[in-house]
Amino acid sequence: MDSGSFKKVFDKYYDNIRNFLYYRSGSIEVAEDLIQDVFLKLWENREKIREESVGGYLYTIAANLIKNHYRRNEISYHFLNSLTQKHNTESPEYLLELQEFDRHLQQVLAKMPEKSRDVFLMNRIDGLTYADIAGRLQLSVKAVEKRMHKALSFLKEHLDIKI
């Protein structure tokens, strides 16, 4: 990979890798900080990496960096939600209910095991297909499906409980 394609790779993967780091840490500062190290590593090794496998490479570096450099306490999410920001036609009760559900969902997501949560969020927020996710996380598509099912079961079980 040459310097010209480096920018293309950056443009293609930056948002998703930053999101991935956020999913794993719950901190946007950590995510935006560590992602610099991810791409620095890519830059230093750019001659050795083939463009086809760069996605898997980036996610692997990201996962390693998070594991080593970030002591995981309890994480909590602060996703922005365009649904709860629309305060026009909906009744206040409906909006309140949406916000309740949103809050609850983000809490449950924070408790979900990493393996299934990665897949769930990469699919719903990054909009990646199972095939994309499989390539980036170095899994089979079947394995991705299984993790997605696990995520949905986890959600069913935990969302039903009112806190």
Next chain:
Amino acid sequence: MSEQGKSRKNKERPPEDLSSRAMEMAGHYRVPAQRSREEAWAVLQEKIRDRKQETHPVKSRRLPRRVFSVAATLLLLVAAGTWLLFSTVTVTTPRGKQTSITLPDGSRVTLNADSRLTRKRFFFGRKVRFSGEGFFRITKGAGFRVITPEGTVTVLGTAFNVISREKTLDVACYQGRVEVAPAKEKHPVILKKGEGIKIAGDKVNNYNLKEEKESPSWEQGLFRFRDTPLQEVLNELERQFDIRIEYEGTDERHYTGSFRNDSLEKALQMVCIPMDLEYIIRDEHTVILKPAE
């Protein structure tokens, strides 16, 4: 399955709906990013540049005997290094004045009244912080960035006008290409020669420059307005002549016209006559405007 999971408090829906509801809601989630991709790219470029200058670490050896003086020297070096890294230079224009500055890379900026430009003293990095209005003529080379509270403008050897005032960012491209990355949005916008964009909170207006011009007319002291809210015109009058305008009237109207900044009386006439206003110059720094009788 836990016992709690089996009870359905207040929900008529079967469990399947909850997970699909969750799927649906999560689809609307966005990560609360604080930095745009272009800003991150700029930061990365600096780190790469810094890496290239890094020397190899020295092999560790036994500590010298005079540890305290070494520590003191180190502290001084760190302090000096920090000052070197972060020391900035700022140019400010007051009301009633314009000024022109040249940057270390040869780029030139003309500042309109009441504007401010800041750069790092020693590590210029082709990056400035800016607020107010300025016309930028940038020399060719790797990305030059103008950072304003409302967004970052990135360019490559070009000329453009930036207005960053009152939570508004207005960029017009006069030469080459300009990239505007609003602070709040995901997607940067690219402007070509003759195109402009005005971002005020959630409102975004794309516009075209009316004539083939090389630079905005305010550099020659001429201020033109087209369908501009009257209050903005009055604000520019205040800036150009360093006065305060007390306006007794409604602010809703729009003004199309121009004034020069060489004579206050003439400028006031240019604005007041078409708008049916009267002006009273109370003293050197105060003007009162009200609807004509």
